[in-house]
Amino acid sequence: MQRFINNPDEVVEDTVKGFVKAHADLLALSPANSRVVVARGAPVAGKVGVITGGGSGHEPAFIGYTGRNMLDAVAVGELFSSPTAKSFHDAIRAANGGKGVVCLYGNYAGDNMNVKMAIKLAAKDGIEVATVVANDDVCSAPKDEREKRRGVAGEIFMWKVGGAKAAQGASLEEVRATAQKAIDNCRSIGVGLGPCTLPAVGHPNFQIEAGTMEVGIGHHGEPGVRVEPLKPASEVGRDMARIVLDDHDLPPGTEVAVLVSGLGATPLNELYILFDTIEEEIAARGLTIAKTYVGNYFTSLEMVGATLTVMALDAELKALLEAEARCTMVL
Template sequence: MKKMINKPDDVVEEMLQGMVAAHPEYVKRVDGCDVVVRAGGSQGKVALVSGGGSGHEPAHGGYVGKGMLDAAVAGAMFTSPTPDQVYEAIKACDGGKGVLLVIKNYTGDVMNFEMAADMAADEGIEVEKVVVNDDVAVENSTWTTGRRGIAGTIFVHKIAGACAEAGGDLQAVKAVAEKVIANVRTMGMAIAPCTVPAAGKPSFELGENEVEIGMGIHGEPGTHREEIHTVSETTDTLLEKIFAEDLYHEGDEVAVMVNGLGGTPLQELYLANLRVSQVLAEKKINVAKTLVGNFMTSIDMAGYSVTLLKLDDELKKYLAAPADTPAFVQV
């Protein structure tokens, strides 16, 4: 294994230190916790808290800033944050207007964020939560009851964050987050595994000409393995599963995300996006916004996912609103 690290056990701590050193205008560290919050505070609005195991950078600390998150909690590599960490994040960013927890649907995340919400409620902090489950690949998986939460989470951060920034109350911010969750679907694939630093070896094995369709962001199994095909053919396979949801139809307007998993060149992501745009044009589905890049990664996994979000006027407005974070800037 080749990794540009110091000690495997220090990766998360040193990553957070490096993030704060790089972006002091955006984020600061909560003392004694693996939590980053907005450097300028939450300024009396509804606060958004998200997080999960590390290894998905820039998620979630990269989205702390104006128009998105107020705090991000970094668990150990691919490991849910503890309830105490989430609780400290809630306390650190609560501005008196309540806190919304954005949780990816993994059993440990849901349990620990819910425990933290109960702890905060005992302190008089109003907390609501939403659970993102956009992955259409499998219904239940290694760490999940129900569908997994993956790259579509970024759209929840963006749109709910914009609603909070505009002054929406806690119930309004929760409602718009739930609307995103109801209308967003993702499907991914992998051509090469990731390597967790402490493990020192790839998390799974694929044959030289083999890919896994529907792979999870922690290396969880997908729907099947198959021989590698062209990027257009593979993208068609991902889109077929998304369209099987019967959510996106002729005349609809959507946002698109082609998300790299950490080890895929941007060049190849643009090739995938070309095919997505062609298929949507053929189906007479209009594209209002396209994001291409690494938004929700899996350390160094090679592969990509495709996300579609069906828009209405409200979602479109908040998607277009300004944001200013280390990993997402929109004027």
């Protein structure tokens, strides 16, 4: 593999080392745990702490969303693996300002298990923890089994909204409820054109044949709903928007926020090409785009492909999305 790495087993270690040096103005490593990143100034006394955690290889997710009015702490897992319960627990402690901590994370078996254990450990410290489990990936389970769906790039909107709500001085239950509303209002889909390889494995754990695309692919190469011949971007963008909006079923006039993220190795210009017909399809349904984000916001190593997330806005979500925040990405 043509990569900038050292020991393939130490990719996460080395990534985090460089990351905390690069963004020392925003965050630091927890003195207690080298797999926990903590925002400068956290914990804030009297503010609800906001944390997440997840596997590495999705950079800038999750660590890149640590910052002011964003995530107070983030637990870092190995590549495509959940952080340990201890890391989630240490992130909770690092974010605890005495008003409770909300953990906003994605629906994956390992994360569910480790967050549950971390909450028990935090209870012994006397820290109350609320959770929101993201499940915005529409192709990962049918609509009537929404609780089985995985969390993907909609998590970024959930973090921004939750972070902004907490910064306003809201209670733990208010922050939880607003973050829950944010993710309930999100629908996402991924389209894969090329696989990625875990450096320590050395070969892709899934394949996408040249000339085809995997519609509905997950963030770790989980199979999509169908494999079809690669179509012109205008059709792919329209299909992505249709799948998301058919599931969403929003009344005309609804304002939405839109996020198009590359999966790691897709050039930015292709994301803009996709956005062109995504926007057309959204407009055709009478929806209004209030905010658009295009870039590598939530990746999967060097996977080739893109995701689309549409979040329906109400006045509260819109205001929270527009609140001032600082992290490594434009939000």
